[in-house]
Amino acid sequence: MKTALKYISVLVLLVGFVSCQKNSRPNYQYMPNMYQPVGYEAYQESDAFSNGVEAQLPAEGTIPRGDFLPFDYENTTEGYDLAKAELKSPLDSTQVDLENGKEMYEIYCAICHGKKGAGMGTLAKKELIIPGSYAAKDITTGSIYHTIYYGKNSMGSYANQLNENERWQVVAYVEKLKADLTK
Numbered sequence: 732m733k734t735a736l737k738y739i740s741v742l743v744l745l746v747g748f749v750s751c752q753k754n755s756r757p758n759y760q761y762m763p764n765m766y767q768p769v770g771y772e773a774y775q776e777s778d779a780f781s782n783g784v785e786a787q788l789p790a791e792g793t794i795p796r797g798d799f800l801p802f803d804y805e806n807t808t809e810g811y812d813l814a815k816a817e818l819k820s821p822l823d824s825t826q827v828d829l830e831n832g833k834e835m836y837e838i839y840c841a842i843c844h845g846k847k848g849a850g851m852g853t854l855a856k857k858e859l860i861i862p863g864s865y866a867a868k869d870i871t872t873g874s875i876y877h878t879i880y881y882g883k884n885s886m887g888s889y890a891n892q893l894n895e896n897e898r899w900q901v902v903a904y905v906e907k908l909k910a911d912l913t914k
């Protein structure tokens with residue numbers, strides 16, 4: 732008898748729970764924190780860090796994941812000279828894609844340097860900037876890469892617009908332009 736009563740009360744309780752379901756209005760949620768996300772903000776304040784903000788700089792000496800490779804040459808005249816003397820392209824002739832290099836060059840560089848690299852881009856024609864012709868410059872594979880990476884004087888860096896492979900493709904294209912100009 733006692734067990735029957737137990738079964739019946741459990742059954743009544745279950746039916747009770749199930750009959751609370753009503754599709755026309757919001758239903759009960761048991762343990763809502765299992766369903767509802769906590770609204771953290773990306774840059775909110777946080778006690779977890781000594782300076783009180785969530786956004787932290789990466790630990791010193793670490794590098795980002797993905798196809799990022801550290802660039803060992805510094806943004807100084809010495810770094811430039813060193814890159815100019817010894818830095819070589821990792822691409823061999825089968826990996827160089829001049830069509831692709833041309834496309835990127837014309838997007839990022841031609842506005843100043845001109846499509847042929849003779850220094851007569853739209854901005855140069857308006858005399859807003861004077862990049863000069865590649866033909867007249869003492870540049871090497873390494874120095875071109877260094878210039879794209881850090882910029883040079885009034886030319887800014889293009890390291891953010893082009894990834895490593897793309898930079899080397901553009902370097903190859905600049906070398907081709909220089910060769911064509913000095914033919």
Ligand code: HEC
Nearest residue numbers: 839840843860861862868870874875878883884885886889
């Ligand atoms: C806003 C205009 C501008 C753009 C865009 C620009 N450059 Fe330049 N670039 C210059 C100027 C100005 C100089 C001359 C800097 C100097 O030597 O004082 C220069 C110099 C250079 C040099 C010669 C550096 C040396 O060692 O003397 C190279 C190579 C070069 N640019 C490549 C590029 C490439 C590749 C791009 C595209 C990714 C690019 N530039 C985009 C303005 C520009």
